[in-house]
Amino acid sequence: MAPARGDLGVLRAHNRRVILNHLRRLGPVSRTQLVELTGLSSASITGITAELMGDRLLTERSVGEAGSSGGRRPILLDIDYTAHYAVGLKLREDRIMAVLTDLSTAVLAHVTEPLDGHDPHEVASQIARLCKALSRRARIDPTHVIGIGIGLSGVIDALQGNVVHAPLLGWRNVPLAPLVRERTGLPTHIDNDVNSLAAAERLFGHGKHSAHFLTVALGRGLGSALVLGGELHRGRRGGAGEFGHNVVVPDGRPCSCGRRGCLEAYTSEPALLSQFQERHPDLAPQITTVNELVTLAEGGHDGAASLLADAGRLLGTHLSYLVNTLDPELIVIGGEGTRLGPLFFDPLREAVRARAFDGLADDLPVVIDAWSDDDFTPWARGAASLAVQCAFDFGTLAEGAGMTHLR
Structure with a gap:
């Protein structure tokens, strides 16, 4: 009995995720290697990788002369890390540290400035302004920003985007992610700041x-x-x-x-x-x-x-x-x-x-994992990982990505 349409959609999303995460962990591989690694059929690999290339999540790379033994050079697939961007912010009680990264979480622009205040609406507005400033500073198309990640100290309901309790900010039950999303039009993810570091370690670090x-x-x-x-x-x-x-x-x-x-x-x-x-x-x-x-x-x-x-x-x-x-x-x-x-x-x-x-x-x-004494960008880079991981964990870019409200 053929699966229902919804089941096919779930299966396809799962297969996209499997392919993306193999490439994230292993680097460029051929379609033939992906068949061996994933157990998917050649037809499935061809179809799904074509979709991912259409979404600018994958790109093709030719093996150089040194890697070729003559004949037609093999074509390898790799993550298109530079086609999309994410914003990461580390929120402290006295300042905001913000970065714009590509999908490898390489930092392309960064800024640190004092926090305007602890009113959640003012903080959300300041975050929206920083997102716009980072896009200008990095000279990138803001419509290619896939999302925002925010890390802060406290108990965070990441699923609802709610700050349950952040003692240093004096916050209880603050819907920070929805407030930022309203101002930017971007998918916004928040989490405890140490969880954001773990997200970075999981994607591209020691883990x-x-x-x-x-x-x-x-x-x-x-x-x-x-x-x-x-x-x-x-x-x-x-x-x-x-x-x-x-x-x-x-x-x-x-x-x-x-x-x-x-x-x-x-x-x-x-x-x-x-x-x-x-x-x-x-x-x-x-x-x-x-x-x-x-x-x-x-x-x-x-x-x-x-x-x-x-x-x-x-x-x-x-x-x-x-x-x-x-x-x-x-x-x-x-x-x-x-x-x-x-x-x-x-x-x-x-x-x-x-x-x-x-x-x-x-x-x-x-x-x-040694840090320099005055380098706080790993915190913000970790926060950017909260947005980046969605591309890998869900096998697609979040609907509505792109700073449509900030152009």
Whole structure:
């Protein structure tokens, strides 16, 4: 019995997605190779790749002379990364960091400016203005922008585009994505900022070939994102991964969330700096930044070195609990806190290996994805991945893409 029309549409969308993601992971391959890789028939590959080329999602490339042994050169298919664009924004309580990228999330233009205020309507209007400015700066056709991604700290309902709770902005139940979509005419996706980093890792980063991995963001705060079975796991209300707010010392140090004793209150950069200043008041006037703390530790100051080691060990211990629970293939640590260096991360790795159950972490890579001290574009680039991933996850460009309202 022939499938109903709706079933054929679902199947075709699935096949488009399969082809796109094989090319994303492997790079250019021939149609014959796609038949072998996907198990689809030659006729299906021919028809679907023709559709994808018509949508400017695929392009053909000829193998160069060095790759040819004579005769007709094989034609390879590849993602047409430069035919479409996405906007990514990292929203903080005091500023917005914005980038425009191609489909590989390569940054083509970027801008950072102070946040005009915390009124959601004003923020949405500022985002719309930045989108328009980025298109002008990159000198691209705004109708080729496929969507907007926004990452921010807090509990986010990504499906509804709703900010459930963002303490730093004072927001509860703010429909940010619909507000931005009304002003831009673009599909708009929002998520927790650490989830946006994981989306980037999943598409083109260290997690490109992993189905199960953890992304940990360390810096002003501490958070994690879970990719399970190749998909971001957000939980019932969008709060999955908030392990930085696990209480490790009841009634302990104050945390940014308003509670006391959270893991973040002992391992984040502000927490490390304040702990050192409390323990060494004589050095507090000289050690006012994390970079100065790390330099002091690397110079042999026992107090600074032991503080970093103890904090790294504490974080590694709690990462081992996640390893025991999820058995990931990979842990990627990013964020400004990667500057803490080996004095922090060597004890962290040792603790993960020592405390994980029955060798689960013996060959587990813990990758430190180092950022420069003043480079915040990875946050915004991660947010752009929220829009880019739709082209790969749904096998098509979102209907209505293109900045029709901003021309």
